[in-house]
Amino acid sequence: MTNEEWIYAKLDELGIAYDRLDHEPIYSVIEAAEKGIVLPGCQVKNLLLKNKKGRQFYLVILPDEKIADIKHLAEVLGEKRLSFASDENLTELMQVEAGSVTPFGLVFDKEKKVQVIIDESVDVDAKVGFHPFVNTTTLNIAYPDLLRFLKWAEHEPQRLNC
Numbered sequence: 001m002t003n004e005e006w007i008y009a010k011l012d013e014l015g016i017a018y019d020r021l022d023h024e025p026i027y028s029v030i031e032a033a034e035k036g037i038v039l040p041g042c043q044v045k046n047l048l049l050k051n052k053k054g055r056q057f058y059l060v061i062l063p064d065e066k067i068a069d070i071k072h073l074a075e076v077l078g079e080k081r082l083s084f085a086s087d088e089n090l091t092e093l094m095q096v097e098a099g100s101v102t103p104f105g106l107v108f109d110k111e112k113k114v115q116v117i118i119d120e121s122v123d124v125d126a127k128v129g130f131h132p133f134v135n136t137t138t139l140n141i142a143y144p145d146l147l148r149f150l151k152w153a154e155h156e157p158q159r160l161n162c
Contacts, residue, residue, distance in 0.1 A: 027099035029064035041127035062119035116157035
């Protein structure tokens with residue numbers, strides 16, 4: 001079973017409804033707009049950051065139009081510096097590739113090296129869109145269902161101003 005097939009089965013098992021939109025490959029919401037792909041719901045970007053020593057990771061979920069203030073976020077998290085995780089980190093920790101980063105990959109973070117940060121401006125009353133391990137599909141789920149999935153995956157998120 002592929003990771004994509006697995007996530008559909010897991011969402012169904014957890015009773016998490018989703019709206020599925022298949023589309024050509026996209027690596028960002030901006031690229032989707034440029035290609036004329038209309039993504040419903042609150043579209044977010046997912047950034048995997050690491051601390052200076054590379055031992056602590058942060059999955060940062062923020063609205064697609066917002067630019068993360070990584071320096072500010074490092075200060076808030078008590079880190080000296082944050083930088084983007086490598087492609088190898090993405091594969092090792094979350095079994096995803098760049099351009100397909102998704103909170104669904106947190107199930108593979110067995111050692112709990114990844115802390116989830118959700119920007120406080122993500123609308124809690126809207127559906128949010130994530131790739132199901134491939135960047136040719138977007139799944140929109142209700143924000144409370146995202147929280148339920150994260151709890152099931154044993155990753156309690158923090159809401160911060162990113």
